[in-house]
Amino acid sequence: MSELEREQVESKVRAVIGQTFGLSPTETAGELRMGDPAAWDSMGHMQLIVGLEEACNWSCPGHQIAELVDVPTIVDAICNPSN
């Protein structure tokens, strides 16, 4: 996967996170991880996963859900769905 494609996925991931937790564009562009924003809690995490699955036409295996707690890890998971 090219660097360009990766960047496209990351911006989509950030957009979904921003939408899910009602963030401003500045916040959406900043550092994001579970617990920060505060709305990214247990309920928020599962909403985010479902939102990402729809937006990225991707299916998240159960065992991976717990690892996807920041942007780079999420992007990795979506870009390398075999993992």
Next chain:
Amino acid sequence: MSELEREQVESKVRAVIGQTFGLSPTETAGELRMGDPAAWDSMGHMQLIVGLEEACNWSCPGHQIAELVDVPTIVDAICNPSN
């Protein structure tokens, strides 16, 4: 106190018991003691004492209340208020 007066007191006592617990004349004339009739329970006992005090113009000392559980004892207590 004469036998006659005692009989008068007893018939008054029986009348108050009959009234208090809603007994028939036959029942009122029979053997009566706390627990029989069933309505002569804790609440009933105190209602009876109050009723007897009014009807017989008598005042029952607290320490005697527990002893007055049948007709002869009640009649004794009313006839010998010094006890």
Next chain:
Amino acid sequence: MGNPSEFPHSVPLGLVIPAELVGDVVGKLHYVSEQLAGFRISDSRDTVQFRLKPGQEAQRALVTERLREVATKLCRSYRSWGDKVLVSRPREQFACQEDPHPALEREGQIFRYGNGRYGLGPHMVALVEAFDRQFLRTVESFSPEAHQFPSIIGGDILSRCRYIKSFPHSLSLVHHLREDLEAIQGFAEQAEWGGDHLHVKPDSLAPPETLLSPTVCFHCYAWLADSKQTRPRIITARGKCFRFESGNLRGLERLWDFSMRELIFVGPKEFVLEQRQKVIDASTQLLDRWNLSYEIKTATDPFFIDDFSQQSSFQRAFDLKFEVRAALPYKPGGSVAIGSFNIHQDFFGRSFSIGTIDGQPLHTGCVGFGLERVALALVAQHGLDPAGWPPGVREDISR
């Protein structure tokens, strides 16, 4: 206390409340009106002084009338009784004279969650558990059958023994939600804490099937209900008990939710009377081992107004209830009931149809210790530091 600005309104009663009845009267006046913010009995005991909640002045006449009605009703039918004192352990000097509640709170030994709801920390738990354990050892010779009962009790049981009508003021009803999807989802969306209560739609609640159990022994009688007993029974259980006491709730002295260890007797009249006396003797040994200052003397239950005078007089007349009152040195002359020794005659035997083989209703009695109050009395008399507690207590804690 007598500051007139604190209690601007007065109700002359036209009688003097007997000194020994003041506590009972005060206990009942809390339930008179939700508009009542505070009250006291005047030093001359012939007047109730009170204060209304802000903006409730229009209720003054009604509240006045009710205060007078309740106070005079209780006084009119009062009989004077000399206290019968079975055991007395007075003390001149106490290690501690202060109200222990603030220090207990500071040291993490108690925590107030709300009206009548307290948590206990390690030292207080140690006292509660040690007393309970030691009481069980003390009554081992009775060979009691250990039982455990629920904390929620069916409305059928409380109706059957007249509790609902005699103690309505202290009931705690339990409601679950209706088993209906729309009702449950509606409740979940709308339920919100409003500062002092939960806002709920009443129609989302199912009608009450149960209440919180006010005492341990009712479940025992319900278990034995409609039976003929071939031998006397001695049963023990520890349980949570619940009595809502309105403005009377006060620290560990009076909790809405407390723990009680009970010993229950079911048998012929003489058996029950004899067992009660034996437990009084055994308990005295334990209380002395704990070096408590206390009295065991006649008492009555806190019946609500309509039942109060008659039922209380009856209990007094027949010596049905004795209480252990432990001294609270922080209240001059004050004490707290930490245990009671009760005879019910055949009341529960009749109410629950518990009889002999030939159908005669059996007698019952029970002994109960309020475990949080025992712990309170101990720290009130001996202080908070376990190193200063009596040797018997320290030994019982470490066993």
Next chain:
Amino acid sequence: MGNPSEFPHSVPLGLVIPAELVGDVVGKLHYVSEQLAGFRISDSRDTVQFRLKPGQEAQRALVTERLREVATKLCRSYRSWGDKVLVSRPREQFACQEDPHPALEREGQIFRYGNGRYGLGPHMVALVEAFDRQFLRTVESFSPEAHQFPSIIGGDILSRCRYIKSFPHSLSLVHHLREDLEAIQGFAEQAEWGGDHLHVKPDSLAPPETLLSPTVCFHCYAWLADSKQTRPRIITARGKCFRFESGNLRGLERLWDFSMRELIFVGPKEFVLEQRQKVIDASTQLLDRWNLSYEIKTATDPFFIDDFSQQSSFQRAFDLKFEVRAALPYKPGGSVAIGSFNIHQDFFGRSFSIGTIDGQPLHTGCVGFGLERVALALVAQHGLDPAGWPPGVREDISR
């Protein structure tokens, strides 16, 4: 079971309920409608069959719609997870294969007061107390601080940790009467047991300030609320817990009112994870000493419908909950959860503002054993006669 006259109505779901989700779906369908008299999932798991209460046929369409809605909602968002099994103690042969409830009742070892409300007799009490005592000994090296908490809990506490919205179906609200003379006297006159509930005037009740506590540890977090902790804490308490489970209530397997011993951890993430693992190891020793057949494996809490899929998935994903499931030989393949080992991450640390010195929310975890269920599992596997119980059990009872 599949007798069509027993369940005359059918709801085809248009999907097959995953086998491992059947229990969760059944658990929720009980709350769908008060008109529902009974139901089952078909063997093919693609249909719900049901029966209405007499005279309620008009509700058929509504009930059908709700059953379909709930079942499909739970299935649609379901993810499949392999069970993670930490410990497994299978057994081929059990001393006892029968449901012990009838015999326990016959022998005076249990008594059913009503839906989810049971009393225990001497042998069952001995098991409950011995397990609790031995568990405390087992975790002595953790030096837990013993606490005691109320059984009634403020609506503020349950709101603060989202319990009211996540588990509305299992709540028990507590109402005392209004502090008003007329309301109390009116209630006392009118309150009457109506066969399955108490007839009461709703306007005689004060709005609810408290509920019955569904678990032990909430009171612990509320005690520590809005504090900064200088060191990790390990706290233990035993308490009554209350979860109304409607048609799921069933003997000692699922009580409305049960006893739980908890061990609670508050500290940094690694501390909490490490303690949980240590208690799992210690508990395994105790369960083996009691010669129980059980498994320790991943599980989820019984969230209500709207929260169910997401919260359960989250718990599974992060291995937040492990349960001890003890075999119930009288149900082929069946088991009962007798304990659980839970991690809450920083959920309670955030909800109750329990932080480190520099304000970071702390993590929490708890371990709980349901004492009546432990006793049930023991008699279900080893029989009712104490002489036949494993040596470890007999020893622990006599200590």
